Amino acid sequence: MQQKRMSIFVRRCLIFSALFTPFAYILAQVVALQMGDYEILGPEPGKAIVWFTGEWAFNTLLLTLAVSPARQWLGWKWPLAHRRMLGLFVMFYATLHLLSYMAFLLAWQWQDIGSELVERPYLTLGFLAWVLLIPLSITSTKGWQRRLKRKWKSLHKVIYLIALLCAIHYLLQIRSNWFDPSLYAFITLILLGQRLSLARIKGFFVRSV
Amino acid sequence: MLIKPAVDIPSSEITSHSAYLNRRKFMQQGGAAIAAMGLASSVGALETHDSTPLKFGPEWLKAQVSGASDTGFGKEEKLTPYRDVTSYNNFYEFGTGKDDPARNAGALVTDPWSITIEGECERQGTFNLEDILKSMPLEERIYRLRCVEAWSMVIPWIGFPLAELIKRFKPLSTAKYVEFTTLEAPKQMIGQRSRFSTIDWPYIEALRIDEAMNPLTLMAVGLYGEILPKQNGAPIRLVVPWKYGFKSIKSIVKIRFTEKPPINTWQAIAPSEYGFYANVNPDVSHPRWSQAKERRLPSGLFNVNRIPTQMFNGYGEQVAHLYKGMDLRKSF
Numbered sequence: 001m002q003q004k005r006m007s008i009f010v011r012r013c014l015i016f017s018a019l020f021t022p023f024a025y026i027l028a029q030v031v032a033l034q035m036g037d038y039e040i041l042g043p044e045p046g047k048a049i050v051w052f053t054g055e056w057a058f059n060t061l062l063l064t065l066a067v068s069p070a071r072q073w074l075g076w077k078w079p080l081a082h083r084r085m086l087g088l089f090v091m092f093y094a095t096l097h098l099l100s101y102m103a104f105l106l107a108w109q110w111q112d113i114g115s116e117l118v119e120r121p122y123l124t125l126g127f128l129a130w131v132l133l134i135p136l137s138i139t140s141t142k143g144w145q146r147r148l149k150r151k152w153k154s155l156h157k158v159i160y161l162i163a164l165l166c167a168i169h170y171l172l173q174i175r176s177n178w179f180d181p182s183l184y185a186f187i188t189l190i191l192l193g194q195r196l197s198l199a200r201i202k203g204f205f206v207r208s209v
Numbered sequence: 210m211l212i213k214p215a216v217d218i219p220s221s222e223i224t225s226h227s228a229y230l231n232r233r234k235f236m237q238q239g240g241a242a243i244a245a246m247g248l249a250s251s252v253g254a255l256e257t258h259d260s261t262p263l264k265f266g267p268e269w270l271k272a273q274v275s276g277a278s279d280t281g282f283g284k285e286e287k288l289t290p291y292r293d294v295t296s297y298n299n300f301y302e303f304g305t306g307k308d309d310p311a312r313n314a315g316a317l318v319t320d321p322w323s324i325t326i327e328g329e330c331e332r333q334g335t336f337n338l339e340d341i342l343k344s345m346p347l348e349e350r351i352y353r354l355r356c357v358e359a360w361s362m363v364i365p366w367i368g369f370p371l372a373e374l375i376k377r378f379k380p381l382s383t384a385k386y387v388e389f390t391t392l393e394a395p396k397q398m399i400g401q402r403s404r405f406s407t408i409d410w411p412y413i414e415a416l417r418i419d420e421a422m423n424p425l426t427l428m429a430v431g432l433y434g435e436i437l438p439k440q441n442g443a444p445i446r447l448v449v450p451w452k453y454g455f456k457s458i459k460s461i462v463k464i465r466f467t468e469k470p471p472i473n474t475w476q477a478i479a480p481s482e483y484g485f486y487a488n489v490n491p492d493v494s495h496p497r498w499s500q501a502k503e504r505r506l507p508s509g510l511f512n513v514n515r516i517p518t519q520m521f522n523g524y525g526e527q528v529a530h531l532y533k534g535m536d537l538r539k540s541f
Binding site: 030033034038039042043044045046049103104105106107109112115116119120122172173174175176177178179 | 307498
């Protein structure tokens with residue numbers, strides 16, 4: 001027992017470090033840039049950071065969604081214990097993504113931020129995805145889990161919607177190269193598809209009858 | 210043809226190229242001094258390109274490029290540094306990342322180079338670039354370049370007015386448009402080998418003949434006193450400063466005079482997003498983003514250089530008359 005608890009702790013540290021590394025990396029780049037290493041992120045460093053944080057928000061989101069398929073397809077039970085942390089990393093990178101967009105690309109020009117979020121569908125969807133992450137992050141604690149009881153599970157299914165919003169957010173930005181956005185959309189659909197397996201659909205109808 | 214005053218200055222006022230080099234040297238030293246004080250990042254657009262001029266490119270072009278006359282056009286603008294102009298490029302033939310062209314364009318063979326002239330003109334045929342340039346006086350002009358992606362640069366081009374070239378081929382009265390084609394050579398251009406691109410190669414761009422004949426429209430063979438680097442569209446490219454950057458087609462191998470409007474590459478991919486004209490216009494948004502403002506590069510993180518975009522990129526005085534009576538919301 002002692003052995004097992006220890007290994008969860010070690011795993012938690014390892015996963016935390018792994019997912020924190022992209023942030024540490026980009027932070028180091030920003031520090032180097034501000035210290036005068038001008039070439040490090042190119043002439044448009046803001047855009048580079050917005051893309052980087054967006055990619056990692058999506059990467060962590062896909063990892064979060066991969067926890068149940070990993071159990072079903074690979075028989076891995078251990079990731080379940082770390083799903084909360086994975087989810088909070090999604091919020092962490094998504095928030096950095098949104099903040100860096102507003103700060104580095106729109107220079108906090110609120111009027112522009114407002115009109116862009118309303119007028120550009122891909123930004124509206126991206127922003128909506130971030131807003132939907134807020135209640136999930138707040139209710140991610142054990143206390144909220146207890147308080148909400150069975151509703152907690154339904155509430156956290158919103159992550160499926162968030163994933164779809166993110167995939168569309170990325171697909172809507174295709175200009176010439178469609179590979180990366182399509183790959184992300186494809187993986188999203190595969191991971192969501194696992195939830196739609198025949199047995200589950202049957203189970204859903206049986207329960208609702 | 211009305212020539213704008215800034216270009217039409219008396220020869221006595223034209224700075225020689227050596228004066229330009231001196232100016233560059235002065236700026237380099239200034240740049241070095243400021244960099245030494247550790248302020249380089251906040252200064253941004255200082256000229257710090259410190260290579261000996263003309264260290265690359267075909268020998269036959271070197272003397273001509275270094276002998277380019279300084280028109281003084283655009284001198285009041287703060288230049289975007291050489292390293293940014295040559296490392297942050299959209300040239301999808303070499304990949305869709307901004308740094309892909311600088312990394313991949315080395316494979317492009319730019320010498321010898323020939324251009325095929327076709328269509329509604331008296332003199333057709335394939336001409337060697339060396340022969341085309343032989344008797345063409347080169348000049349330097351500093352232009353703003355506004356990308357459709359809402360960023361912009363200021364670049365000192367070396368080239369000649371496209372009108373000078375067009376006149377030689379004697380377009381017929383039926384020549385209403387001029388179509389340009391970029392090289393298609395998948396062996397040299399890695400982006401053309403990609404199966405994940407929406408672009409139907411080769412890249413095509415076109416102008417109305419009066420746009421092409423406008424004195425602002427430049428054919429560039431150099432920048433910053435150097436021969437044009439490959440990632441910037443060597444050996445010869447178009448520069449149309451009042452239009453979004455994608456109109457300024459690179460590495461041109463064919464010029465065709467047509468009676469009917471050609472379909473441009475981006476226009477074919479997304480007609481609702483890219484029209485034939487693609488004039489810089491802050492009032493007409495790209496469907497996916499606003500064109501009202503632009504980030505003038507280099508742009509820092511906490512000192513974002515976000516400035517209002519000007520109608521016709523600020524060249525309205527020279528080109529607005531071309532579009533008199535047109536609804537620029539429809540003809541975007």
